Amino acid sequence: MIARPFPHSYGRRFDSRFLRATVPNQRVGLFGQLARRREMADTTQPAAKLTRVDYRADTEFAATASPAVSWATETEIPGWVQAWAELEADGERVRVDGSISVNVAWPFRPLRPRETRRLRVRVAGQDGSASTWSDVRSVRGGHLDVGEWTASMIGLAAPSDLGQPAQLRTRFDALKQVASATLYSTANGVYEVEINGHPVDADTLKPGWTSYQWRLIHETTDVTTLVQQGGNAIGIQLTAGWFAQRYGFGDDATPFYGEQPAAALQLHLEYADGTSEVVSTDATWKATDAGRVVAAGIYAGQHDDLRREQPGWTLPDFDDSAWLPARVDESSVVPTPRIAPPVREVAELHPVARSQSSSGSTILDFGQNLVGRLRVRADLPEGATVTLSHAEILTDGDLHTGSMRGAAATDSFTSAGHAVVWEPEFTFRGFRYASVEGWPGDVPADAITAVVVSSDLERTGWLETGHPLVDRLHESIVWSTRGNFVSLPTDCPQRDERLGWTGDIEVFAPTAATLFDIDGFLSNWLADLAAEQHALDGIVPFVVPNVSGVFTSATAGWGDSAVGVPWTLHQHFDDTSVLERQYPSMKAWVDVVDRLAGERHLWKGGFQFGDWLDPTAPKESPTDAKADKELIATAYFHRSAAILAATAELLERPEDATSYSRLATAIKDAFNREYVTPNGRLSSDAQAAYALAIAFDLAADRDTELRMGEHLAGLVRRNGYRIGTGFLGTPVIMDALTRTGQLETADRLLTQTECPSWLYPVTQGATTTWEAWDALLADGSPSPADTSFNHYAFGAIAKWLYESLAGLSATAPGFREMRIAPTLLPSFGRVSATRITPYGHAAVTWSREEGRVRIAATLPANTSATVQLPDGSEPFTVGSGTHEWTVAGSSRSINRVQQLSMRTDLAQVIEDPDAYAAVLGALERHAPHAAQTLRTRTRWEPGVPLDVEFFILPKAVQSAIDDDLSLYQLSPNA
Incomplete structure (x- = not known):
């Protein structure tokens, strides 16, 4: 890109000092704006601020005529609750009674396209306190009226290659004084627009990737300062982007949408005298392929010849006589306004x-x-x-x-x-x-x-644990989220894939919603999911947009994204509108699975990914996980039916609520008959099976659930406290262990550094989360499967870090009500989590101090929290403000091995980290191959001593190992 000045309103915003910061009230977090909602000064008098209109806080333009409005209040008054609020738009005032302040329905007449309303808010508390008016925020209609889109899709008339780059331009005259100029633009491809030599914005890869055959996004941009009275020119640099791209695997990759990109725009000019006109793309535009961009593709790369640069080609006096008339494509897709951040x-x-x-x-x-x-x-x-x-x-x-x-x-x-x-x-x-x-x-x-x-997502979550590897894991998860949230949620950002895999985002959406404001981002993607699903009679494809070229079938976990993702957005952002829009999609998915399951309510047969990439699955067959695929499928069927029932009740659809609630109960009963024994064992004795059964509320009662937790903990210990789950089991295994009181096991699993584990990649220098647990082998060489080093699915652990380890979670949509309940794992001495909720800043910090545990919490105004202290006392409720409690602490309890020898039981060794390290060291000195077996293949069963496990070793080697072990002494600080 040739260096060109940006208009003053589009200056670049990055700053490298943001890259390592973690806590927002100290510095700005990674890529995050220092929360806009924190800009208000603390005061005993409430201070209100508009935080969001529609889905975006980065633009005045709203995507709908009646955008939802949110505001937050800051005050030092403890327990402050809003009694009423008053909204004003250009002198028109509307009072909103009650405590609602998030996603409040637009109370004024609908916005007209390009209309500007000046909005402000003030609030009053139940205690009689009242705020002054907030700062004014301009809100503009970023949509178009029905029939107002008239632009044609245009492109290069005689392209020579697939996805041929093109330059498009036109000249127009503004013969009167321009009062306002608004640009609406889109493309089947990727484009940039200049007016009179200036870029119209600092966005990139516009308009992003949608299911082009059904849905296009248009940008709405104020370009008033760029249009001059007299002669003007508009230029579009157009490339293939995601549109004119080959999709598929290997030699099967072929163009999916089309072979050539095209762009469309219309510029609405409103003159000072009240008249207006529209400049649109049409057959009068000119095009050339003789520009600096020789080739550009998402996968292949970009190749420019700067000798071909045509200086001034977006200026009005440029000579375009050698350019040819543009190609005009027929298109029935009318673009809709952007709701996601660009x-x-x-x-x-x-x-x-x-x-x-x-x-x-x-x-x-x-x-x-x-x-x-x-x-x-x-x-x-x-x-x-x-x-x-x-x-x-x-x-x-x-x-x-x-x-x-x-x-x-x-x-x-x-x-x-x-x-x-x-x-x-x-x-x-x-x-x-x-x-x-x-x-x-x-x-x-x-x-x-x-x-x-x-x-450009706003950062909303920060975490510090005092455990260097866990903190680095957290930052790796943040980087993987940012890297894979480029227009849509992708599986990976580097290889010839970068697709919106539905299963990946289904398991990761709760973590993403913890770290960033993803409401508009995923709401946008869900619109494509619904369109693709409609074309498949209710089946959700593996990827959205659906371009992979592989077969499509109903598959648990992946298809359940139709239900799980909108529910996540509602829970984190109190967004009911996404449930309203997606309800037909949610219902269609559950109905599809209901037909497949039949009267037995058990989802059996058909293709399933299952617990994809379980570490024990063969590299050539990653679906061959330990957990039974049909058990997993039925578990997901139950979860989606239960969520759909809750959604129907929320949306006041009583018949559906009753019907799907009964269905969820029937599935749970069928699951227990088919897969659960009376003592809480599952027919599939695998970590993922127990984790999902517990996390998805499938146990018949609490006693059975606790026994499931015991079995799960036993499996984890038997596996040497290493992870034994794939994409579906990993996000919920820590929830299952802590929910059933298996805290020692949870601690050992989280802090494990041997492969497979969350921290193994960190010990290997990972700065993002990996697709496979062993993407890089211990010797530093890549796995033969050549998997991705930037995949977010296994990073779903971050949700648990915030909600359970730190103890900050929501119990009502949007964090209107919260739960403060830290989980004091032995390996952690201090944990701090901060969230920017729709209501404002919330934080929990706990630390161990001389046998006591100190817990501090901050709640934003207009919220409350139920507090469960770790001393087992009865829970209680607190209101907004700053709180602090100190309770009795607990010390780590480890079953220490006092004397170590080849006769020591395997179970004793694995439960004592120092003993395990001593055994491993002795084996590495005398029998390295046995050390590798200890790491990767030993089943840590009670009643099996070391000499039985390694009976095949020569007696002399066993004796030498035994001599080394006899020197083992209990650590004095244990």
């Missing part, structure tokens, strides 16, 4: 190290696996071509491109012989390392910067 450049990283590959190229290490692209500052000879390649890891000092699969992940530019700032703005990469080839001489230290790209 994709933007949100941060910059500079190299932390450099090296040289075996081929002589310069390799840059940015210290973080990230998603984005490289910005290059160069002054090179004309004709010099610089090529940039990308990778997540290095092997033998070179880029390892196996995890890229078929994605070339290569960008290049050819110099025009003058200084330039260049960036491949029509693509993105997942990488930590980059190689630079073709640079004459040494690459200057400040020449290349990594630009982080993501949907």
